[in-house]
Amino acid sequence: MRVRANLTCGLGAFRLAAELSLPGSGVTALFGASGSGKTSLLRCLAGLEPTARGYLEVSGEVWLDSERGIARSTHLRGVGLVFQEASLFAHLDVRRNLEFGLQRTPVAQRRLHWEGALELLGIAHLLERLPMRLSGGERQRVAIARALLASPRMLLLDEPLAALDQPRKDEILPYLDRLHRELAIPMVYVTHAMEEVSRLADHLVLLEAGRVVAAGPLSSTLARPDLPASFEDEIGVIVQAVVAHVDSQYQLAHLSCAGGELRVPQQGLKPADGCRVRIRARDVSLTLHEETDTSILNRLPGVVAAIHPSSHPAQVLVSLLVGELPLVARITRLSCDKLQLQVGSKVWAQIKSAALL
Amino acid sequence: MTADDWAAIWLTAKLATLTTVLLLGLGTPLAWWLARTDSLWSRCVGALVTMPLVLPPTVLGFYLLLLMGSQGPVGQFTTWLGLGLLPFTFTGLLIASVIYSLPFTVQPLQQAFRAIGARPLEVAATLRASPYDTFFSVVLPLARPGLITAAVMSFAHTVGEFGVVLMIGGNIPGQTRVISVLLYDRVEALEYTQAHYLAAGMLVFSFVVLLGLHLLNRERRV
Numbered sequence: 001m002r003v004r005a006n007l008t009c010g011l012g013a014f015r016l017a018a019e020l021s022l023p024g025s026g027v028t029a030l031f032g033a034s035g036s037g038k039t040s041l042l043r044c045l046a047g048l049e050p051t052a053r054g055y056l057e058v059s060g061e062v063w064l065d066s067e068r069g070i071a072r073s074t075h076l077r078g079v080g081l082v083f084q085e086a087s088l089f090a091h092l093d094v095r096r097n098l099e100f101g102l103q104r105t106p107v108a109q110r111r112l113h114w115e116g117a118l119e120l121l122g123i124a125h126l127l128e129r130l131p132m133r134l135s136g137g138e139r140q141r142v143a144i145a146r147a148l149l150a151s152p153r154m155l156l157l158d159e160p161l162a163a164l165d166q167p168r169k170d171e172i173l174p175y176l177d178r179l180h181r182e183l184a185i186p187m188v189y190v191t192h193a194m195e196e197v198s199r200l201a202d203h204l205v206l207l208e209a210g211r212v213v214a215a216g217p218l219s220s221t222l223a224r225p226d227l228p229a230s231f232e233d234e235i236g237v238i239v240q241a242v243v244a245h246v247d248s249q250y251q252l253a254h255l256s257c258a259g260g261e262l263r264v265p266q267q268g269l270k271p272a273d274g275c276r277v278r279i280r281a282r283d284v285s286l287t288l289h290e291e292t293d294t295s296i297l298n299r300l301p302g303v304v305a306a307i308h309p310s311s312h313p314a315q316v317l318v319s320l321l322v323g324e325l326p327l328v329a330r331i332t333r334l335s336c337d338k339l340q341l342q343v344g345s346k347v348w349a350q351i352k353s354a355a356l357l
Numbered sequence: 358m359t360a361d362d363w364a365a366i367w368l369t370a371k372l373a374t375l376t377t378v379l380l381l382g383l384g385t386p387l388a389w390w391l392a393r394t395d396s397l398w399s400r401c402v403g404a405l406v407t408m409p410l411v412l413p414p415t416v417l418g419f420y421l422l423l424l425m426g427s428q429g430p431v432g433q434f435t436t437w438l439g440l441g442l443l444p445f446t447f448t449g450l451l452i453a454s455v456i457y458s459l460p461f462t463v464q465p466l467q468q469a470f471r472a473i474g475a476r477p478l479e480v481a482a483t484l485r486a487s488p489y490d491t492f493f494s495v496v497l498p499l500a501r502p503g504l505i506t507a508a509v510m511s512f513a514h515t516v517g518e519f520g521v522v523l524m525i526g527g528n529i530p531g532q533t534r535v536i537s538v539l540l541y542d543r544v545e546a547l548e549y550t551q552a553h554y555l556a557a558g559m560l561v562f563s564f565v566v567l568l569g570l571h572l573l574n575r576e577r578r579v
Contacts, residue, residue, distance in 0.1 A: 048479050074482035075490075081483040087476055091498040100494075101484030150484050 002059060003154070003186075007044045009052040016040045016210040024059065026202035027180055027187045029218070031194070033230065037210040038190045042156050045188065046081050047074035058153065078109075080147030084159040086139040088131035094142050095127040101150025111151045112183070120182065121145040121175050137168035141175060148183070155179075155187045161196065176200055198222075198238050198278045199357040206231060223328050225308035225317040232311050235328055236280035238357075243273045252297075253356070259325025263297045264356045276357040281317055283352045284329035288339055290348045298351035302327060304343055307336065320349055327351075358554055364531050365539040365555075372447070372535060373515040376454040377462075380511045381504070383455070384462035389492070391463065392470035410460045418524025421453050425525070450526035450533050457521045461510040469503020470496065502574050513566045517559070 003022035010016050016037040022028050030038040044052040047063065052071075056064035063072045080101075088097050098117070102110070118124040121141040131139060140160055147155060160176075161169045173196075179187070180200055191197060197204060197218070204221045206214040206228075213228050214221050219238040227235055241255035241262060251266045255277065262277060269275060290299055302322035310317050316336050320327045327349050341347065391403050409417055424431045425443040432442050443449030473496060481491040497504065519537040526533030528542070536555055543552040 046479075046483060048482070073487075074479070075485050075487050078485065079483055081480070083476065083480070087480045089477060089480070089495060089499070091495075091501070100481070100486070104485035104490075146484065152483075156483075 003045070004057045005045070005055065007041070007052055007054040007056060009040055009044050009049045010210070011051055014210060016044070018207070018210070018212050020205055020212050020215055022188065023186070023203055025184065025186050027189055027200050028203040028205060029197040029201035030188060030190045030205050030207060031197050032192065032207035034192060036207040038207050039158055041207065042158050042188060042190050045154070046079045046156055047072060047077050078153045080150055080152030080155040082140070082143050082147050082155070082157045082160045085163050086131065086136065087143055088139055090131055093128055093130050094123065094134070097131065097142060098146050098149055101146055105150050109151050112148050114149070117145045117149050120178060135168070136164050137171040140164065140172055144175070144179070152185065155185050157187060157189045159190055159192070161193070162191070173199065194234050195357070199276060223319070223326055225319060225328065229311035233282060234280070235317065235330070236278060237327055239277045239279060239325060241275055241277055243269045243271050243275065245271050257325060259322035259327070260300050262351070262354055264354050267356055278355045278357055279327060279351055281328040281330040284327060285350045285352065286318065286329050286331055286339065286341070286347045287350060288347060291350070294350065296350045296352060298354060300349050300351070302347055302349050304341055304345040304347060306343060307341060320347065322349060359551070361530065361539065362551070362555065365534055365536050368531065369516055369535040372451060372454060373512045375451055376458060376515045377508055377512045379451070379455050380458060380462040381508060384459060384466060384507065388463045388466035389470055392467045406463050407460050409457050414457060414518065414520030415524055417457060418453065418521045421456070421525050425449055444525055445527045445529060445533060447532050450522060453521045453525040454515050454518060457518055458511045458514045461514045462507045465503045465506040465510065466500065469500035473499050505573060506570060509566060509570045513563060516562065
């Protein structure tokens with residue numbers, strides 16, 4: 001499955017004009033500030049925006065083609081949508097909410113079975129309850145299961161965690177991780193929280209003022225030095241790592257990744273667990289020689305691959321290769337000149353903080 | 358209680374029941390359309406539907422009499438159809454009641470539909486429900502308190518009408534003589550004991566209906 005879209009929508013002051021191509025698997029995050037058009041784009045994919053014009057094709061099927069007068073209704077698209085706030089039908093208990101989409105899905109098209117969905121989202125004990133008797137986190141889990149039971153060809157999530165407090169977010173995130181790992185269904189995830197993007201996404205679409213400003217695989221897109229100024233604090237890389245061992249005395253996890261070893265504060269990890277680490281450009285500094293008398297634990301040797309101007313004239317973005325691991329460092333132009341950095345220079349990257357996701 | 362009383366009670370119940378059934382059938386799509394549309398046209402229709410609330414029933418009755426009379430367009434049409442003239446028949450009274458009680462059906466339904474908002478409809482569409490399916494499986498169940506209010510108010514309001522009946526229905530036993538008209542007759546004839554039966558009966562009926570409605574709606578909220 002692949003999504004090709006060239007869409008405009010909106011009236012008056014706000015206008016979305018997005019051209020994009022989404023991969024047919026994994027999680028695609030639509031990221032941007034509020035008002036950037038990410039929710040409008042999602043609603044266009046679902047067919048819920050009556051002002052949507054342009055072209056939309058999903059696995060070879062044309063869902064929208066304004067020139068030919070094609071606009072497939074939402075209920076014929078087979079898209080699951082999880083909204084920001086609780087959207088369970090108040091007149092139905094959890095069981096009948098879950099059955100709503102399932103019953104309307106032809107048996108031949110059903111891909112996730114009942115027990116599977118209940119188990120995946122941990123809601124088997126809630127079946128007889130009415131939505132008003134559920135917590136915010138439980139409601140979202142039921143809403144996700146309900147969407148999945150309709151066997152959508154694409155699951156759309158519109159800031160599903162935004163209305164929840166941190167403990168509830170922490171309750172749901174592991175379930176989203178599981179969806180990601182265990183289901184083949186492509187997901188489009190709208191959020192303005194980079195933490196959720198870094199943790200869940202495989203692909204990233206950055207939106208600003210109704211336009212797509214960058215799109216591509218998560219880590220390489222986030223590492224692009226030419227991102228608009230509003231995203232510059234987010235520039236960095238997402239590192240896939242495996243826990244090598246856990247230092248129980250100092251409570252540090254030793255992670256092995258493409259660039260070598262990283263040490264991060266332990267968060268319930270066990271050896272051989274896979275995890276993701278986010279290293280932002282602003283948290284990486286450079287030295288010409290390894291400094292050993294520093295409190296910074298993570299120091300990796302690398303080679304300068306490129307030097308780009310930053311949006312602030314005092315700073316530059318230095319792209320490095322540490323073994324096979326790309327890293328980006330944001331340093332001042334003055335330091336760059338003092339260290340006489342150029343493409344091919346050997347440097348040590350000092351990582352001030354690496355966030356375990 | 359005489360046979361006349363019982364005939365009037367039976368006729369009133371029949372009129373109110375048929376009016377309510379017709380109103381729910383006509384008023385539900387109308388209220389749905391009014392709740393979902395915002396145009397000059399829908400506002401005009403909305404105002405027109407509300408007019409029986411503020412107009413004296415005699416005004417309504419007068420124009421209906423003219424429309425359905427032998428010179429009126431509706432009257433000529435029904436004559437052409439071979440149905441004869443509608444004023445002073447049960448059918449004529451039924452049509453007048455439907456128009457007269459229309460706002461009591463449309464307003465609670467319109468409010469209930471508005472309160473549902475767009476979200477449940479969008480959710481249903483993403484769960485493969487067609488608009489028609491959504492209306493019956495999501496909208497109507499969610500609007501149940503509004504439906505109950507609409508039905509009860511329309512029924513009770515029809516039972517209580519007098520001016521329209523007098524103008525369009527007259528006072529034909531078994532045809533158009535409903536409780537309120539019979540009560541008027543009794544008072545005019547100074548049959549106060551008979552009048553009391555009917556008047557007190559209406560009083561108790563109205564109180565019980567309204568109390569029941571309040572209790573029912575409160576129960577839904579808890």
